[in-house]
Amino acid sequence: MHNLSQNTSQLYRITYEAYSKFANEVNRCSDLEEVAEVCKTHLKYLLNFHIIRMTIFQGDKLFTFELYGNKIWFDLKGETDLLPYEYELFKEGIPLITNEIPDKLVKEKVELNALYDPVLWGWCFDKKERKVLVSLLADQNKAFSVGDVDILKLMVDCIQAKFSEIYLKRQLAIQNQNLSDAYLTIKEKNEEIQRIVLNQKETIKARTSEIALKNEKLLHISALNAHNVREPLSRIQGIIDLFEFMDDETCRKELVPKLISSAREMDEVLKEVVEMASKELIELKAAEL
Amino acid sequence: MKKIYLIDDQPISNFITKKLFELEGYTGEIIDFTDPEEAFSILKNDKDALIFLDLNMPLMNGWDFLNAMQADNLKHEVILLTSSTSKMDIDKAQDFPAVIKYMVKPMNKKKFLELSEFLNLTELSAARSK
Numbered sequence A: 001m002h003n004l005s006q007n008t009s010q011l012y013r014i015t016y017e018a019y020s021k022f023a024n025e026v027n028r029c030s031d032l033e034e035v036a037e038v039c040k041t042h043l044k045y046l047l048n049f050h051i052i053r054m055t056i057f058q059g060d061k062l063f064t065f066e067l068y069g070n071k072i073w074f075d076l077k078g079e080t081d082l083l084p085y086e087y088e089l090f091k092e093g094i095p096l097i098t099n100e101i102p103d104k105l106v107k108e109k110v111e112l113n114a115l116y117d118p119v120l121w122g123w124c125f126d127k128k129e130r131k132v133l134v135s136l137l138a139d140q141n142k143a144f145s146v147g148d149v150d151i152l153k154l155m156v157d158c159i160q161a162k163f164s165e166i167y168l169k170r171q172l173a174i175q176n177q178n179l180s181d182a183y184l185t186i187k188e189k190n191e192e193i194q195r196i197v198l199n200q201k202e203t204i205k206a207r208t209s210e211i212a213l214k215n216e217k218l219l220h221i222s223a224l225n226a227h228n229v230r231e232p233l234s235r236i237q238g239i240i241d242l243f244e245f246m247d248d249e250t251c252r253k254e255l256v257p258k259l260i261s262s263a264r265e266m267d268e269v270l271k272e273v274v275e276m277a278s279k280e281l282i283e284l285k286a287a288e289l
Numbered sequence B: 001m002k003k004i005y006l007i008d009d010q011p012i013s014n015f016i017t018k019k020l021f022e023l024e025g026y027t028g029e030i031i032d033f034t035d036p037e038e039a040f041s042i043l044k045n046d047k048d049a050l051i052f053l054d055l056n057m058p059l060m061n062g063w064d065f066l067n068a069m070q071a072d073n074l075k076h077e078v079i080l081l082t083s084s085t086s087k088m089d090i091d092k093a094q095d096f097p098a099v100i101k102y103m104v105k106p107m108n109k110k111k112f113l114e115l116s117e118f119l120n121l122t123e124l125s126a127a128r129s130k
Helices: A008-028 A032-046 A084-092 A146-243 A248-288 B011-023 B036-043 B062-071 B087-093 B109-117 B121-129
Strands: A051-058 A061-068 A071-075 A096-098 A119-127 A130-138 B004-007 B030-033 B050-053 B077-082 B099-104
Touching (some): A008 A032, A008 A146, A032 A061, A032 A071, A084 A096, A084 A130, A146 A248, A146 B011, B004 B011, B004 B036, B036 B062, B050 B062, B087 B099, B099 B109
Parallel strands (some): B077 B099
Antiparallel strands (some): A061 A071, A096 A119, A119 A130
């Protein structure tokens, strides 16, 4: 049996197959928890590592996840601080390879003493809209070399693309929710406006018919008044017309008393008219208040 | 000669009309009423009278009177003599075939002459020349 590690083309095929599987699985994921689970199962076939840590920047938020042994840890809410060497990576963008392993990275995950010649690798990949920080802890038993960087980059691309997709979906869902909330609010407001308009219309209708009724009443009163005043006046005129056909004696005895009583009646009617008109005015003013 | 009825709740109005008839030398029978209901009960049993009817009256107004006449199919001629100048009243009067003239008070000698076509003028002038 010949040495597999020396057969480069076969090695490539195996790596390619492992990557395809990984990429397929990541593709099917619908949330970041599922992505983390896929990484846990498949990454070990692509790369050798004791700890792999990834931080994806999204605006002012961070998404961090770590894989060690068969355990996974992640923080989707961006509550975790960057490690000091990660700050350097982020700032300078220069890849890192060092034997100085920060305690914070390995604490409660890997027993540093059990590692044989541990090396910490670090990269800052600058992808169009967002940066991704990747660090990887390897040793002689789980060796990582410069030749593995290509496959690591592919892996990071795959995860980062998925992250973008999930992030956009989530943003879209939030936008949709906001839109439907806004739609509901607008609908409610519209209904309220409709109610107010309807109410206004009815108020106007009621007021208008009230005014029309009042007008009619007033017109009726004024017509009636004119009528009532004209009645005794026409009698007075009628009597006066008779004067020229009668002698003084008859005029004084028959016509004058009738003239006096008709004039008195006319005065009474006019008094009533004035009283009624003032009463109506007072009522109208009271109704306005 | 037609019998003449004056129906007006104001006795002075009836007095004026009567005086004008007298001045014209009319000698026919003139009966005046201030109560339209009483007038109606008498007119029910009469025929072809000429009625001077006021419109504005309490209890039974001129329209009520005309309606009652129509209901009882009474064939008298009616001259409305009223102080109302309202177009509504003038128009309404057209609805009653019994109404032959609408006159606005005050009644005077000049207006009285307009009635000559309804009263027998020859009779009147004959009476005057006596």
